[in-house]
Amino acid sequence: MDPTAGAALTPPHIDDAQCVSNILFSSGTTGEPKAIPWTHVTPIRCAVDGWGHQDVRAGEVVVWPTNLGWMMGPWLIYASLLNGAAIGLYEGSPLGRDFGEFIASARVSMLGLVPSMVKAWRSSGCMAGLDWGCIRRFSSTGEASNADDYHWLMARAGYKPVVEYCGGTEIGGGFLAGSLLLPARPGMFSTPTLGCRLTLITDAGRLSQHGLGEPPAVGELAINPPMLGSSQRLLNRDHFKVYYEGMPRLTNGQILRRHGDVIRRYDGGSYAAQGRCDDTMNLGGIKISSVEIERACMAAGVEGVLDVAAVGVSGTGGGPEKLVVFCVRNGTTSADELRTVFSEALKQRLNPLFKVSAVVIVSSLPRTATNKVMRRVLRDTLKSAAPNGLAAKSRL
Numbered sequence: 565m566d567p568t569a570g571a572a573l574t575p576p577h578i579d580d581a582q583c584v585s586n587i588l589f590s591s592g593t594t595g596e597p598k599a600i601p602w603t604h605v606t607p608i609r610c611a612v613d614g615w616g617h618q619d620v621r622a623g624e625v626v627v628w629p630t631n632l633g634w635m636m637g638p639w640l641i642y643a644s645l646l647n648g649a650a651i652g653l654y655e656g657s658p659l660g661r662d663f664g665e666f667i668a669s670a671r672v673s674m675l676g677l678v679p680s681m682v683k684a685w686r687s688s689g690c691m692a693g694l695d696w697g698c699i700r701r702f703s704s705t706g707e708a709s710n711a712d713d714y715h716w717l718m719a720r721a722g723y724k725p726v727v728e729y730c731g732g733t734e735i736g737g738g739f740l741a742g743s744l745l746l747p748a749r750p751g752m753f754s755t756p757t758l759g760c761r762l763t764l765i766t767d768a769g770r771l772s773q774h775g776l777g778e779p780p781a782v783g784e785l786a787i788n789p790p791m792l793g794s795s796q797r798l799l800n801r802d803h804f805k806v807y808y809e810g811m812p813r814l815t816n817g818q819i820l821r822r823h824g825d826v827i828r829r830y831d832g833g834s835y836a837a838q839g840r841c842d843d844t845m846n847l848g849g850i851k852i853s854s855v856e857i858e859r860a861c862m863a864a865g866v867e868g869v870l871d872v873a874a875v876g877v878s879g880t881g882g883g884p885e886k887l888v889v890f891c892v893r894n895g896t897t898s899a900d901e902l903r904t905v906f907s908e909a910l911k912q913r914l915n916p917l918f919k920v921s922a923v924v925i926v927s928s929l930p931r932t933a934t935n936k937v938m939r940r941v942l943r944d945t946l947k948s949a950a951p952n953g954l955a956a957k958s959r960l
Contacts (some may be wrong), residue, residue: 574771574773581605586633588733589801597804598734599799606736607642609793616758617741618674618703618727622648627667628676629658635733636676636705647675653889659684664691671698678706678935680871682713687870696721701744705729707936708837708855712864713748728753730837732823734807736793739785739823740835759790759801762821764827767851771812771820774833785827785843786811786820794821826853845876845885847918854939856914861889864909866902868895873929875943886921890942892928899923 582603591599614620626644628943630636642650654663658681667675675696678714682704685691696946699721704714705728714726725748731738739760740753748754755904756762756774764772764783772781773788787794797803839845839853846852857874871892874887879883889906903924910918924946 579604582796585640588633590733596800598801599796600728600734600795601797601799602638602736606793607638607646607737608641610642611646612758612792613729613731613741614639615647617729617738617743618643618676619701619744620644620647620674620805624649624673624700625652625670626650626674626676626707627652627670629652629654629663629678629681630676635736639737640676658831659688659690661690661694664696666693666696668698673698673700674703675699676703676705678726679704679709679713680707680935683710684719686713686716691933694720698700699724703727703729703742705731705738707812708839708859710859711750718750720927726750730825731757735787735791735823736795739787739791740827740837748764749834751836752822752830752901753837755833759792761791762786763788763814764829765820769812771814772828772829778829780828780830781824782828782838785823785825787823788814788818789821792823803936843875845874845887847876847885847887847915849915850906850915852914852918852951857887857889857910857918860909860913861891861906864895864905866895866897866905868897870894871929872906873937873939875939875946877943877946887919888922888924888946889920890924890926890929892926 584601585604585606586602588600588602590600592783618628620643626640626649628636628640630640632638640651652672652740654666656662699900702717704726709728718724718726725742725744727742727744729738729742729750730740738757739762741757742754743750746754762774763786764781765786766772766781766783771851771928772778795803807822808819811822813819824841826841828836828838830836839855843853843854845854854874858872861872861874862869867889873890875888877888878885891897891902903920906923907919908922930941932938
């Protein structure tokens with residue numbers, strides 16, 4: 565029996581496509597948060613990505629620990645419900661075994677997460693022995709992934725793939741992602757998202773576009789407008805100045821849209837995130853991202869080192885940038901010892917000329933509500949703590 569039979573139907577609400585559905589603020593990792601209105605077009609962007617990349621299907625259960633202040637909260641609602649899936653809601657911290665048991669009992673078919681969550685699970689061993697055979701794929705966003713951690717994660721569900729997802733609040737979804745139709749490499753992206761055209765702006769100023777037989781390249785990622793769901797205005801800033809002013813144009817006259825991520829493209833067209841442009845430093849004339857430095861330091865395998873963040877700072881009189889590594893550890897390894905080990909790791913893995921000028925031991929790293937490391941805050945801390953810009957081997 566149709567429960568709606570004979571009932572008066574509520575007429576649909578019809579509104580303009582550019583009317584605001586919700587307002588979000590950017591993370592604020594590099595400056596004042598931007599107030600970004602999502603319109604009634606943005607949910608379509610979320611649904612397209614969820615359908616085309618995470619393969620969200622009707623009748624499935626999707627879980628992604630998030631909140632409505634981070635874009636993945638509204639994204640989860642739109643991408644799941646518009647594709648006919650259910651959302652699994654868990655109250656509490658996702659870092660304990662109870663959360664893992666919820667995933668199994670709710671028969672979750674897609675689990676979304678951030679890399680630091682996986683690192684915590686692997687470190688504590690809290691998910692040991694759980695049956696996650698219900699999971700058909702994972703998806704990850706928010707920060708750069710660690711390939712070893714994600715290989716461990718895939719093994720929890722019988723080596724199901726991780727769909728990497730990289731984008732931003734101002735575009736309502738992703739610009740790079742994985743795909744179940746393409747090979748999955750831990751920590752890497754397979755393709756631009758549906759409807760997105762990308763250009764890499766190299767240090768030499770060359771514009772390298774996806775899919776045109778271009779060689780491998782590293783550069784600032786820019787979006788070739790238009791892109792479905794991307795912002796058209798900001799509530800507290802000049803939209804054109806933030807995203808378009810000073811950006812190069814393509815040969816057809818189309819101005820590129822700024823996003824601020826540094827991306828590396830490999831042979832075959834796969835991509836890896838190298839951090840934000842704001843988190844790129846110049847060490848001895850060589851540009852390198854904080855993410856690459858941090859991966860090398862963690863790969864040194866020092867017992868008790870839980871997390872690191874790398875920043876480049878200059879003295880008040882200018883001069884070359886010095887590399888400072890903030891370290892969270894529960895062991896007794898001194899800052900001097902860590903500086904030696906980290907420097908050796910950088911020489912072996914990245915460049916023989918790289919060295920760590922100082923290690924600062926901290927109890928935790930400053931993070932946004934979406935768990936992104938606020939390196940800007942760390943740089944400001946260094947500048948205020950020491951006249952020459954270095955708080956060498958100190959505890960803050």
